[in-house]
Amino acid sequence: MSYGYVALAAVLLICVIALPLAVALVGGATHYGEVFSDRELGKVAFNTAAFAFASVSLEMCLGLLFAIVLHQTFLLRGIVRAIALIPWALPTAVMAMSWKWIFNDSYGVANDLAIRLSLVGHGIAWLGRPGAAFAAIVLADVWKTTPFVTIILLAGLQSIPRDLYDAMSIDGAGPLQRFRLVTLPLLRPSIALALTFRLIQAIGIFDLVRVMTGGGPADSTKTVALYIYDVLISYGMPEYGAALTGVVALATFLVAATFGALARGRARA
């Protein structure tokens, strides 16, 4: 029976994820009402949305730029492509320690560079001030996940037939026109794929924030995932955590599906 081939995968997914998820969603049933009057959730949801918006929009732009660069032919392209993958392949929590060191207020290289470039007069406590801590986390996330966007968009670029560009050139179209009329429309499915996955991951961000700021200062960088962790482990409220999971998972799914569909746009219609 050919269904036997999917049995192991199905058993793993159902027993390890789906069943516990169903049990938790039912177990949290009496707590869903509280979720909507939870003021802390409102605050962390706002932080999460701001983080997701800032980091994902920067990553999409930079990722597109990198993908276009890597699509050109140049010496040592294979190695440069591998280098472009490295940030994505390194453990986020571990590299978050490096970022914490880079942004250290007394000995960090970020302050030294900023002073040398006359961007600031004296050192900043990067991770100790709300706005600066947010910026530091966004920068670290852009560094970490732009490669993911790059590789998806590079795949999209490689699938665009060369003849289309040649035909446009014969018709006298310049590089900008070719980009707008050929590259962008044909890249839409790849952009939608990258955007959907990036939004899901950004909404669920945990390790980077947990290690770099712990959600501080004064909860200004606390995200939904950090809040769920606190509810479960620090506050010891598993049933409320389960109810939160239901609401947040649904919201994540809706946001990703909406933006994915928007990005796919005409390509689907």
Added chain:
Amino acid sequence: MRRIGVALGVAFLVVFCLAPFLWTVLTSVKPGPEVFAMPPTYLPRALSAENYTGVLEQRPFARYLLNSLIVAAASTALALTAGALAAYGIARLRMRAAGTIEKGIFLFALFPPAILLAPLRGAVLTVGLMNSYVALILVHAALNVPFAVWMLAAFFRQMPKELEDAARVDGFSRLQILSRIVLPVSAPALAATAILVFIFSWNEFVIALAFMTRDEMRTLPVGISLLSGATAYEIPWGQICAAVVMTTLPVTAAVLAFQRWIISGLTAGAVKG
């Protein structure tokens, strides 16, 4: 013009991607006092291995390494077996509902692990598997099954049908075709998938943090993120950087060594995607 643009783009990309890692490497090889020199020295004045020996001697780094290796190796083996079988069934066998099954599997990729923490932790507490390898291995394997199916199904679809037809004519059974023909031909795709799944498990943080509460069971990312000094003013940044380098170097080496397979595997999946 175009050449200069590409050169600038490549230079920016390389510096952007490598700078944080290089700075960590530089810090890790500086002797104790130079780590905290102000202004920082961009080229170390002296080289020292003291941060490396320090973190290996004073911290349970070897134990974290062992835990990470066990969990990542076992969950990769499990996710790859389950993923390869499912991908082959979906891509190559005329299964009714193959499309629905594939979509159902991909549905599981839509939840970030941190959001799934409540149900996963609830289940592990119920079955009493806190601080055990088994629980973490099963969760990492399950979380990576959708990715393995995605990569391998894309590869199996590209394989010429004639290979299997010829084997069938020769009287091979389906399982024999899979084990003697399909899997050997797919070795590069399997290797790329295995490396990436291994890396994902090696890097996973939130589940490992919540499941392993005893220090001797912690994995590398969790152990390193919790490294601290006796007081807030004595954080051993040199040792931390050494630990970061030792954890990330194998990953970097694997990506550089297998970049061709990894990139062609990822792009094949993404185009189908």
